[in-house]
Amino acid sequence: MQKLLIYLLFSSAIYALSLPQLINIGLTQSTTIAKSRADIDYSRAKRNKTQSESYGSIELVANYTHFNTPRTLAPVTPAVMKNPSVVVPTTRDLFGTGISYSVPLFTGFAKSREIEIDKIQEDIAKSKHSLTKEQLVYNISSLYLSTLAMIEMVSAQKSYLNALTKLNRQIAIEVDLGKKAEIDLIKAQSDIEGNRAYLSILQSNIAISKASLASLVGIKSIKRLKSIRVRVKRPRYNLSQIMARASNLNKIKITNLSLKKADKTIQKSRASTLPQVSLNSYYGYNYGVNDTTNPNSGDWDREENWQVGINAKWTITDFGKSKSSTQMAKIAHIKASLDQKQTLLDFKKSIIEAREKIKQEYASYRANAKQLRLAKKSEKIESVRYQNDVITLNDLLYAKSKTHIARAKLIESRYNYQKGKFYMDYLMERGEKR
Numbered sequence: 001m002q003k004l005l006i007y008l009l010f011s012s013a014i015y016a017l018s019l020p021q022l023i024n025i026g027l028t029q030s031t032t033i034a035k036s037r038a039d040i041d042y043s044r045a046k047r048n049k050t051q052s053e054s055y056g057s058i059e060l061v062a063n064y065t066h067f068n069t070p071r072t073l074a075p076v077t078p079a080v081m082k083n084p085s086v087v088v089p090t091t092r093d094l095f096g097t098g099i100s101y102s103v104p105l106f107t108g109f110a111k112s113r114e115i116e117i118d119k120i121q122e123d124i125a126k127s128k129h130s131l132t133k134e135q136l137v138y139n140i141s142s143l144y145l146s147t148l149a150m151i152e153m154v155s156a157q158k159s160y161l162n163a164l165t166k167l168n169r170q171i172a173i174e175v176d177l178g179k180k181a182e183i184d185l186i187k188a189q190s191d192i193e194g195n196r197a198y199l200s201i202l203q204s205n206i207a208i209s210k211a212s213l214a215s216l217v218g219i220k221s222i223k224r225l226k227s228i229r230v231r232v233k234r235p236r237y238n239l240s241q242i243m244a245r246a247s248n249l250n251k252i253k254i255t256n257l258s259l260k261k262a263d264k265t266i267q268k269s270r271a272s273t274l275p276q277v278s279l280n281s282y283y284g285y286n287y288g289v290n291d292t293t294n295p296n297s298g299d300w301d302r303e304e305n306w307q308v309g310i311n312a313k314w315t316i317t318d319f320g321k322s323k324s325s326t327q328m329a330k331i332a333h334i335k336a337s338l339d340q341k342q343t344l345l346d347f348k349k350s351i352i353e354a355r356e357k358i359k360q361e362y363a364s365y366r367a368n369a370k371q372l373r374l375a376k377k378s379e380k381i382e383s384v385r386y387q388n389d390v391i392t393l394n395d396l397l398y399a400k401s402k403t404h405i406a407r408a409k410l411i412e413s414r415y416n417y418q419k420g421k422f423y424m425d426y427l428m429e430r431g432e433k434r
Helices: 002-011 019-029 031-053 078-082 110-176 182-217 239-244 250-273 321-387 393-427
Strands: 057-072 090-106 276-289 300-313
Touching: 019 031, 019 110, 019 182, 031 110, 090 300, 110 182, 110 250, 110 393, 182 393, 239 321, 250 321, 321 393
Parallel strands: none
Antiparallel strands: 057 090, 090 276, 276 300
């Protein structure tokens, strides 16, 4: 894959790039895609962190304390106190080293709910990543088509200029022969200059569009693009079938997951009203130099020290804090439910708009195709009539411009039709698989 991308980057100045190639580069090079992928990694890391916390922690501990009066290295039991022959180690400088282990035994199911929430958030991040890729694919495809449309319009504009130039030469000859008035030559030359200016504008717009496309994809420049064969056919989209498959779309999955996350958050907020139980254990040694009051003064001593304890607490009241947290979670659940309903409504509206837009462009294409055929016929007739001095040059130029405009509209409607299909693919999340 990397070798292919390097090849494409270095050969783009020589060879034309296709839409699939640009999409492939974009999905690999885009910082937006990398950022959404990082969101997945972050969510996964957070879930792993929460899971690890449920196993507790093992810690190596060490301490040093200086006392103003001697202290024992280990607690003195009654049995030791009753036996005067036992020498108890005492020190003013107490050192301690050991290992401790703490683990929550029961948190009112708060920890398990948090793990479930983190897993849901990871799934949301994955769905958003897919949507980000779909958005990038559509943006690349749309800009690609716009550029191709302008390139084709440039070709049509050049052909139109060539036709005007031939007409200008013909008029110049006839002016020299005295068959045409000089004003016709001036009008023809003026029309040529106006169309040359428009050609320059189109070429500049192509350069801007290519630069935008290169920036979107993540490469330095784009010299040439491969053309796309656009087949304009009567659109057929069944709204009922599309809506039936809506639940499988990531944009709908995100709302379902958000609702599920809100439900788990409510359950987690209630955990503080249940008992909290934890285990704490320690094993280690206390060290110290026996003080001057001890029979073993100056000698190092050590005492083994270990303990295991279970702690439990149950909050009687927190003066409404838990209740407020639960209420906030319930409100978030209501909002998630409303978002779910609105997302479905917006999706349906977008599908209907996209479907009708494709129908409009299909109708425009067919109408523009008929107009172009009629405009060509009209132009031929007007050309003959002008040669026979039946009409003025203005009439002939108008007929030629009508033909050119119809050709430009046909190009525009054809690519707009394809844009509409790409947008429908984006809505149905199948652009990347196209």
